[in-house]
Structures are given as C-alpha cells and as structure tokens.
Amino acid sequence: MPDVTFTDAQLALIRAETATYVEACPGAGKTQAIVQRFIDRPLTHPRKGIGLISFTNAAIDEARARCTTEPALKEAPNFVGTIDGFINRFLVGPTFLARRGFAPRFHESWSAVPHSLVKVSGVQLSASLDWFAVRDGAAHLSPERVPIERRRAAASLPSPDLARLEGEAMRIWNRFVERGTLSASAARVAMRSYLTDPKRREKLGALLSDRFVEVIVDEVQDCSADDILVLDFLHEFGVTIIAVGDPDQSIYGFRSDAPADITTFVSKLAEGERLNGNFRSSPAICAAVDSLRTGSERDDPIGRHAEVKSPVVLLSYNRRQSLPQLIASVIEAHDISRKDLIVLAHSADHARVAAGAPGSGSDSTSKLIVLARAHHLISDPHRSGAERVAAMRSLERTIRELGVSEVVELDHPDYLDACGLSERTFREGCLRLAAALPRPFEMKPSEFRAALAALTDSHAQLRWTSQPLRSPPGDTWPSPPAVQPEGATSFAHSTIHGLKGRQSPAVALVIPESRAEGDGVQQWCGGLSGEERRVLYVGASRAERLLIVAAHESTFDAVKARLEADGVPTEVP
Numbered sequence: 001m002p003d004v005t006f007t008d009a010q011l012a013l014i015r016a017e018t019a020t021y022v023e024a025c026p027g028a029g030k031t032q033a034i035v036q037r038f039i040d041r042p043l044t045h046p047r048k049g050i051g052l053i054s055f056t057n058a059a060i061d062e063a064r065a066r067c068t069t070e071p072a073l074k075e076a077p078n079f080v081g082t083i084d085g086f087i088n089r090f091l092v093g094p095t096f097l098a099r100r101g102f103a104p105r106f107h108e109s110w111s112a113v114p115h116s117l118v119k120v121s122g123v124q125l126s127a128s129l130d131w132f133a134v135r136d137g138a139a140h141l142s143p144e145r146v147p148i149e150r151r152r153a154a155a156s157l158p159s160p161d162l163a164r165l166e167g168e169a170m171r172i173w174n175r176f177v178e179r180g181t182l183s184a185s186a187a188r189v190a191m192r193s194y195l196t197d198p199k200r201r202e203k204l205g206a207l208l209s210d211r212f213v214e215v216i217v218d219e220v221q222d223c224s225a226d227d228i229l230v231l232d233f234l235h236e237f238g239v240t241i242i243a244v245g246d247p248d249q250s251i252y253g254f255r256s257d258a259p260a261d262i263t264t265f266v267s268k269l270a271e272g273e274r275l276n277g278n279f280r281s282s283p284a285i286c287a288a289v290d291s292l293r294t295g296s297e298r299d300d301p302i303g304r305h306a307e308v309k310s311p312v313v314l315l316s317y318n319r320r321q322s323l324p325q326l327i328a329s330v331i332e333a334h335d336i337s338r339k340d341l342i343v344l345a346h347s348a349d350h351a352r353v354a355a356g357a358p359g360s361g362s363d364s365t366s367k368l369i370v371l372a373r374a375h376h377l378i379s380d381p382h383r384s385g386a387e388r389v390a391a392m393r394s395l396e397r398t399i400r401e402l403g404v405s406e407v408v409e410l411d412h413p414d415y416l417d418a419c420g421l422s423e424r425t426f427r428e429g430c431l432r433l434a435a436a437l438p439r440p441f442e443m444k445p446s447e448f449r450a451a452l453a454a455l456t457d458s459h460a461q462l463r464w465t466s467q468p469l470r471s472p473p474g475d476t477w478p479s480p481p482a483v484q485p486e487g488a489t490s491f492a493h494s495t496i497h498g499l500k501g502r503q504s505p506a507v508a509l510v511i512p513e514s515r516a517e518g519d520g521v522q523q524w525c526g527g528l529s530g531e532e533r534r535v536l537y538v539g540a541s542r543a544e545r546l547l548i549v550a551a552h553e554s555t556f557d558a559v560k561a562r563l564e565a566d567g568v569p570t571e572v573p
C-alpha cells in the first residue's frame with residue numbers, strides 16, 4: 001500500500017466507536033480508510049469477527065492484498081467480500097440447507113446457468129431470466145434490465161405475449177430454485193422470505209450478532225432495497241455498521257425493481273464528517289466532476305496531482321472508429337504514455353470500438369453462432385482474460401444445452417455424475433473441444449457445423465450432439481466480429497461500471513449519440529439528476545491527470561457549453 005498520512009476526517013472514520021455513516025467525494029480515500037479500519041479492528045473483540053462488504057472489487061482486492069502479511073485477517077470469523085457473498089454464506093445458504101436438507105448452488109446471474117433462456121412458441125422475443133424481477137410469486141419483465149438494443153422489442157410485446165413470457169419465466173425460475181440452483185436475485189427473493197418470518201429472523205439475528213461485532217460497507221449508495229434490508233437487520237441485532245458512500249456515484253439502480261431508501265437507513269447511524277478532499281484528480285478534472293455532480297458540493301484537489309495544469313480535452317466525433325487516432329494525438333501532445341490511458345463508455349462495445357479493438361459481432365442466441373463467437377473470442381489474443389473466460393463459460397453452457405436426451409435436463413452435479421466427469425475434467429473437455437475447432441469466421445456456417453459434427457470423441461465424453469445446430473439463413477454469418485489488423489494495438493478499455501472504485505492516469509470518456517427519450521447529457525445540461533448523468537460522473541472521476549471527453553457530434557456543443565459555463569478549463573485540439 002502507498003505510504004499515506006491519513007487526514008483527521010479519515011482518522012475519525014478509521015477510529016469511530018459507534019455505528020457511523022460518512023459521505024465523501026470521489027477519490028477521497030474512502031476505500032483506503034475503511035481497509036485501514038478493517039486491518040486495525042479485529043482486536044476489538046476477542047471472539048467475534050469484522051465484515052468488509054463492497055460492491056466493487058477495489059476494496060476487496062485492496063483488503064485481501066493487505067491481508068497477505070496477516071492472512072488470519074481474512075479468515076473466519078472475519079469476512080471480506082461482496083454483499084451477494086455475504087447473503088449467500090450467512091443467510092440463504094444455511095437456511096436453505098436447514099429447510100431442504102441440501103446446500104444450494106449460487107450463480108452470479110442466470111446467464112451462466114444452462115436452459116435459463118425463456119422462450120415461448122409464437123412469441124417473438126426470447127428473454128434472459130435475468131431480465132425478470134420476482135415479487136410475491138410472480139415474474140415481471142423489467143425493461144431496465146433488458147439490453148438497450150432489445151429494449152424496444154421488449155416494450156412492444158403485446159400484453160398476452162408478455163403474460164405468457166412472464167408465466168414461463170416464473171415456471172423456469174421455480175424449477176431451478178426447487179432444485180437448489182439460485183442466481184443472486186433468486187437468493188434475494190429467498191432471503192426476503194426468510195427475514196419476514198419472525199422466528200427465523202430472530203434465530204438468524206442471534207447467530208449473526210454472535211459472529212460479527214461490526215460490518216463495514218463500502219459504496220453504500222449502491223445498495224438495493226434488499227441489501228438495505230440486510231444492513232437494517234444487522235443494525236437491529238446490534239452489529240455495528242460503518243457505511244461510506246457517495247450518493248452521486250449510485251449507478252446500479254437499474255438492477256433493482258424497487259428503489260432503495262438509503263437515506264432512511266443511514267439516518268439511523270451517526271453522521272461523520274464529509275470527506276471533501278480529492279486525493280486522485282487534477283484541479284480541471286475535479287472541476288469537471290463538480291459540474292457533473294447534481295448537488296452543490298465542491299471537490300478540493302489535495303493529492304499528488306493538485307498542481308497538474310492540463311485542461312479537460314474535448315473531442316467531437318461522428319464515427320467511434322475515428323476515435324483511436326484522435327485520442328492517440330491528444331495523449332502524445334500531453335505526454336501521456338499509451339499504457340496510462342483507458343477508454344471508458346457506458347456500453348462495452350462502444351468502449352471497445354473507441355479504443356481501436358474489434359467489436360463482438362452478432363448478439364444472436366442461435367447456438368451455432370454462440371459457439372462460433374465463443375471460439376473466436378477464446379482464440380483471439382487481443383481479448384482480455386475476463387472476456388476469454390466469459391466466452392469459455394458461454395461455450396460450456398451451450399455444450400450442456402446440446403446434451404443428449406438422457407442428460408440434457410439434468411442439473412449440473414447429476415450431469416457430471418452421469419458422464420463420470422468432475423468439474424475440472426468437464427472444463428478441460430470443453431477447452432479441448434475449443435482447441436480442436438477451425439476458425440469459424442473463415443468458413444461458411446455449414447462448414448463450421450460439419451466440423452462440430454465430426455468431433456465424435458467430444459460427443460462421447462461430454463455427451464452432446466451437434467444435431468440441433470442450424471446454419472443461419474443464406475449460410476452466411478450475421479455481422480461476424482471484426483478482426484484486429486496485424487500489428488495494430490488498441491487502448492485499454494472498459495465499461496464505466498467496470499472501473500468503479502478504481503482509477504487511471506488518463507481517461508477518455510466516450511459520450512454516445514443523443515437519444516430522443518433522454519440521456520445523461522440532457523440530464524446534466526438540463527440540471528436534472530439521473531442515473532445516466534451519475535454514470536458520466538463516475539467515469540470522469542476515475543481520471544488522475546488527464547480527462548478526455550469524447551462526445552458524439554450530436555451532444556458535443558451542449559457538453560462544451562456546460563463545462564465552460566461551470567468554469568471548467570477546457571481545450572479543443
């Protein structure tokens with residue numbers, strides 16, 4: 001960890017004796033301070049543990065890295081992890097086991113679970129189970145969870161079709177839960193029901209207050225209504241809650257179907273001094289962040305970049321493909337090395353293209369196309385580790401869905417048993433399959449299908465069949481993924497959500513086309529608060545020395561005018 005001298009406000013947070021909430025600006029050292037608290041506190045109670053819960057990996061990674069010198073810190077009775085991990089481990093897992101006699105299996109989302117696609121014959125839209133919210137035993141398609149490119153199709157579904165789709169979603173959901181397969185949202189539904197049963201609540205409360213003396217919560221603004229239920233429950237049973245957050249960085253509202261009342265919860269805690277000093281960013285970046293913030297607070301640049309004079313650089317673009325070159329010229333002029341820049345956008349594909357990396361291609365759910373795309377991503381050395389792992393999971397899931405009739409409906413552990421495989425040998429089998437395939441997008445879909453049909457050893461080992469695979473119309477691939485030209489390099493890139501809690505010396509923030517139904521720039525320039533504006537705020541506040549705002553030409557004038565009106569030093573190269 002960097003050698004830091006904590007400020008008085010940070011020290012007050014590190015040493016608070018009672019349940020406390022502290023609000024802070026971006027880069028205020030919240031994460032640094034709570035990790036320090038986590039390291040310092042375990043001696044406060046001889047037997048009980050401390051929990052550190054975060055919504056981003058930044059705090060978790062930092063805490064785990066610090067624990068390498070004292071490994072006992074991350075062991076029982078302490079806990080370091082996400083709120084999902086906390087809910088599964090301490091609330092849903094043990095209660096489910098006690099009630100049903102077997103332990104549930106948890107998945108971050110349904111997308112990793114085979115057979116979780118919701119399809120109804122005669123209904124145009126096939127839906128991910130992740131797009132539904134379940135309340136009181138009924139599934140509701142939640143438009144905010146539908147990817148933007150499918151949202152219109154979802155919104156225009158006739159009501160009878162929607163009802164059938166929701167009915168089918170509930171049926172699939174119940175079947176999984178019955179068998180003990182739970183996504184994070186299914187675990188929350190179970191948790192809600194456990195916590196509303198007074199006897200169970202009492203029992204769980206006693207267990208948890210015996211286990212934890214304190215739970216520290218980072219990024220509390222990202223709590224859903226269910227997360228608040230957990231914190232409220234812990235507070236009620238006497239576990240000290242230390243919460244830190246920045247309300248303007250709340251960018252996960254789209255995941256919940258009910259708004260979380262964070263204000264009421266934090267009002268039950270003592271309010272610590274706001275951390276206004278921004279250790280991360282230069283003065284121009286702090287000014288841009290102030291402009292993007294809905295409230296009137298001001299960040300004070302107090303860190304090692306407080307003397308950096310660079311203005312915020314504004315770029316206008318028409319096609320995202322033109323951005324890599326424009327960005328390269330800007331960083332050269334500002335003496336920033338390529339490795340110090342990250343391109344950020346709301347959408348992963350926008351960030352990728354603006355960074356000069358190839359796009360992902362079609363989002364079709366046809367199994368042949370899914371396999372082709374997964375194979376392409378796995379074998380592309382320019383893809384990040386995370387992308388290749390996600391592609392591997394998608395290939396594994398598809399192979400399971402292509403299972404022969406005796407195994408296709410089995411739950412994963414039963415499937416492994418039936419095939420005589422372990423999780424490791426199953427994964428190795430899928431990896432071997434991927435390695436044996438030719439490059440799909442250099443041949444016709446029917447030829448790729450024939451190559452899959454010829455993998456008889458793999459069919460026998462993993463018990464799958466290529467028979468249901470169909471070639472797309474005209475035997476041509478719909479929008480195959482682009483290939484990185486030989487010798488070309490792209491910038492690092494990420495979604496804004498993906499860089500939450502972290503920072504980079506230089507950031508190019510890509511603002512997309514203006515949208516008739518409203519967008520972040522309209523909220524910002526119209527003085528309105530809104531999640532899309534907050535996403536821009538989070539993106540801009542990741543920058544340490546140089547912020548490039550690359551705005552589509554449909555929003556550029558508005559962005560420039562707003563920044564200038566707010567006194568932000570800008571430069572248009």
Ligand SMILES: Nc1ncnc2c1ncn2[C@@H]1O[C@H](COP(=O)(O)OP(=O)(O)OP(=O)(O)O)[C@@H](O)[C@H]1O
Nearest residue numbers: 004005006007026027028029030031032279280501
């Ligand atoms: N007292 C301090 N002195 C010097 N540097 C500090 C201090 N506290 C934090 N920092 C540095 O400031 C940067 C931001 O810290 P940190 O990530 O903890 O902020 P944060 O409040 O969690 O930010 P955000 O909410 O925007 O993600 C880091 O580089 C950290 O090392």
